[in-house]
Amino acid sequence: MVSDHYDTLEINRNATDAEIKKAFRRLALKFHPGRNKQTGSTERFSQLGEAYDVLSDPRKKATYDKFGKEGLKGGIPPEFGCTGAWSSKYVYHGNPEKTFREFFGGDNPFADFFTNDARLQFGGLKPGDVKTQDPPMERDLHLTLDDLFNGCTKKVKISRRVINEDGCTSSIRDKILTIAVKPGWKEGTRIIFPKEGDQGPNSIPADIVFIVRQESHPLFVRQGSDLIYKVQITLKMALTGFSVDVQTLDGRLITIPINDIVHPSYNKVVTGAGMPLSQDLSQRGNLIVTFDIVFPKKLSAESKHLIKHALPS
Structure with a gap:
């Protein structure tokens, strides 16, 4: 059975007030009967309450340090010339739960802990509970x-x-x-x-x-590992050919010649110029160039005549 208040709080006699508080906080929560059902925890909890009640009060602590428990409980002997509060007998109120609640400043000393915005129930895990x-x-x-x-x-x-x-x-x-x-x-x-x-x-x-x-990109649309790049062209370009310059995401400028006639569903595929494959960085998707053909709003009679003769029937 632990009899010394310092031993009870597992601190040395030079402990500061902050160290006394920290020790009581740790041990009182550990041995609180609501959390600890082991034999002896209630007695240890009571000892902790009395030890903290004495050592947290400067006058009680000074008396205890000099005269021990007997001097504290029996009053300082008259030969030491002490009067008043210093010589009065100390009796612990015997309610460690009261000391406990006064220390934590509320009914629920575990209120500092939250999970999913829900306050934990007082007493923590009960025997048999699983985290x-x-x-x-x-x-x-x-x-x-x-x-x-x-x-x-x-x-x-x-x-x-x-x-x-x-x-x-x-x-x-x-x-x-x-x-x-x-x-x-x-x-x-x-x-x-x-x-x-x-x-x-x-x-x-x-x-x-x-x-x-x-996030969206101003030039490319991603489809899986492929990149879609849309180009706006004239009808003349669609029929006669042209080239497209594309600034790639890795900083290269590639020139893509278009020699085919571009119809509304036509696209140009550049193999291996798309997104890298995360599972194999040596492989890439494709760059797919699509086209938006801008038709003229009107044609002169001469232009219509030339187109009729230029195009097969």
């Missing part, structure tokens, strides 16, 4: 087409509730998560950070999941 993991926390990760073509590194700051070093209280802290974006990732790709959600005594932290959301 369950909270549902995944999903967040959108907005990336440009250039990000997804070339790959990049994104750093995302999250705020989450974590258990403090005392193992009893919690606080909100920020953390930076680093995401290595792989070339070729598609819309909807999920990046999982296991157990990076809020911490709590009764649950396993949720996974944090980032879901890729591709």
